[in-house]
Structures are given as C-alpha cells and as structure tokens.
Amino acid sequence: MTPPARLDPAAEKRRAREERIAAYAASQREAAEKVAAVQKAVRARRLAAEQKAAADKKARAVAAAEKAARSKQLAAEKAVAARRLAAEKAEQKKRAGAAAQKTDADRRAARSAVRPQRKVAMAQRHAITGIGFRPINGGEVIVRSDQPLEYGVSDDDNALLLHLPSAGIPLPNNRRPLDTRFFGGPVQRVVPVARENGTDLRIELRGHADYQLAQSGTVLTVTFSAPR
Numbered sequence: 001m002t003p004p005a006r007l008d009p010a011a012e013k014r015r016a017r018e019e020r021i022a023a024y025a026a027s028q029r030e031a032a033e034k035v036a037a038v039q040k041a042v043r044a045r046r047l048a049a050e051q052k053a054a055a056d057k058k059a060r061a062v063a064a065a066e067k068a069a070r071s072k073q074l075a076a077e078k079a080v081a082a083r084r085l086a087a088e089k090a091e092q093k094k095r096a097g098a099a100a101q102k103t104d105a106d107r108r109a110a111r112s113a114v115r116p117q118r119k120v121a122m123a124q125r126h127a128i129t130g131i132g133f134r135p136i137n138g139g140e141v142i143v144r145s146d147q148p149l150e151y152g153v154s155d156d157d158n159a160l161l162l163h164l165p166s167a168g169i170p171l172p173n174n175r176r177p178l179d180t181r182f183f184g185g186p187v188q189r190v191v192p193v194a195r196e197n198g199t200d201l202r203i204e205l206r207g208h209a210d211y212q213l214a215q216s217g218t219v220l221t222v223t224f225s226a227p228r
Contacts, residue, residue, distance in 0.1 A: 076182075080135060091130050091144065094171065098129065098146065126167040128199060130174060133190060135183040138211075138224035141190055141203055145218050153213065158205050162222060165198040186224050 130144040143149070145167065152163040169175045169192055178190040186209035193200040203222065210225040 080183075084132075084134070087130070087132055094129055098127075125198075126164075128164070128167055128169045128174065128192075129171075131169075131178065131190060131192060131201070133178050133180050133183075133187065135180075135185060136223075138209055138226040139180065139183065139185040139187040140224070141187065141201070141222040143201065143220040143222075145220070147218055148215060149218075149220055151213070151215070151220060156202070158207060160203040160205065160211065160222070162201040162203065163198070164201065167198050169194070169199060186227060 126149055127146045128143060128149075129146055130142075132142040132144070134140040134142065141162075143162070143164070149167050150165050152165075154161045154163065175192050175194070177192070180187045180189060186206045187203060188206055189202075189204040191202040191204065193202055205224075209227070212223045214221050214223070
C-alpha cells in the first residue's frame with residue numbers, strides 16, 4: 001500500500017493564504033452590499049419625506065389661496081351690502097325731502113294760482129330720484145323716478161344708451177357717474193347725460209352683452225346676462 005503523498009509546506013502555506021484572502025474578499029463584498037442596502041433605504045426615506053413635504057406645502061398654498069379668495073369675496077359682499085344700505089337710506093331721505101318739498105309746493109300753489117309758463121313746463125318733467133347698480137347675474141342698472149318713465153334704447157360703440165325723454169335729475173349728487181368695474185361684469189360705468197329734451201343714461205360695456213328692460217311702477221331696470 002502506497003502512503004499518501006505529502007504536500008509541499010510552501011504550497012500548503014500558499015493555499016492557506018489564498019483561502020484567507022478569498023474569505024476576506026467575501027466578507028468585504030457582504031459588508032459593501034449591506035452598506036449599499038442601507039444607503040438605498042435612506043435615499044428612499046429621504047425621497048418619500050421630500051415628496052410629502054412638497055405635497056404638504058402645495059396643500060397649504062391651496063388652502064391659503066382659498067382662504068384669501070373667500071376673504072376677498074366676503075369683503076366685496078360686505079362692501080356691496082354697505083353701499084346698498086347707504087343708497088337705500090339716502091333714497092329714503094330723498095323721498096322724505098321730496099315729500100316735504102311737494103307739500104311746500106302745494107302750499108305755494110294754493111297761494112298763487114298763476115304761474116309763468118316756463119315753470120309749469122319744468123314742473124311737468126319727470127324727476128329721476130336715484131340711479132343704482134346691483135351686481136346680480138351680469139349686473140342690473142336701476143333707475144328710480146317719481147312716476148313711470150318713457151324710455152327708448154340705442155347702441156353706441158360698446159355702450160347702451162337708455163333714452164329718458166322729459167326726465168331730469170334735480171339733485172346734483174344723482175348726476176355722478178357710477179364706476180362698476182370693481183364687480184368684474186360686463187357693465188363698466190353708468191354715466192347720466194343731460195339732454196335738451198330729457199336725459200340719456202350711457203351704460204358703458206366691456207363688450208357685447210344681452211340685456212332685458214323692465215319697468216315696475218316707478219322703477220326701471222336694465223338687466224344684463226352673465227357672460228358665458
């Protein structure tokens with residue numbers, strides 16, 4: 001029987017050294033893989049956190065914009081309500097003053113049966129007691145008077161002319177233009193224009209707009225359709 005061959009001590013030493021090197025390289029690869037896995041997980045968490053922060057920031061911006069829009073709308077509604085209330089109070093005051101003036105006029109008429117022809121003609125003119133605007137639909141222009149008015153309509157370069165023959169505006173405060181651009185509708189301005197035979201109401205428009213005319217008692221209303 002042949003005895004087993006004995007390895008050369010130098011070869012045995014090299015083999016042992018190579019096995020240690022291979023084991024060390026394997027451990028290094030395993031450590032590198034673990035480090036790579038940890039870094040990948042960190043990057044994933046960081047990306048998720050950044051995406052969540054961006055979404056939260058966008059949500060806060062949207063909420064702030066909606067809050068600002070609601071506040072602006074509320075302020076506009078309050079301003080409109082305040083102006084409407086002030087206009088109604090002023091109208092009530094004017095009516096009371098007109099009633100007192102009518103009573104005084106009746107007393108003067110009873111004392112003097114003869115009047116100059118020109119003053120009689122002026123007395124026969126209809127009196128416009130108020131011109132207002134309501135931001136409903138596309139906007140409503142309201143003309144109040146002491147009695148029902150005759151009226152006609154014509155167009156003039158992005159404006160609607162409301163003709164009110166035999167009608168005057170006795171109070172200077174009621175002759176001021178109304179600036180309605182604030183409400184964002186088709187109506188930009190409402191400008192009373194005195195004529196020899198009456199009054200024109202120039203309603204300046206942003207562009208073409210459909211409208212309807214209606215008179216109920218002593219209130220004449222021009223209602224514009226909301227833009228589509």
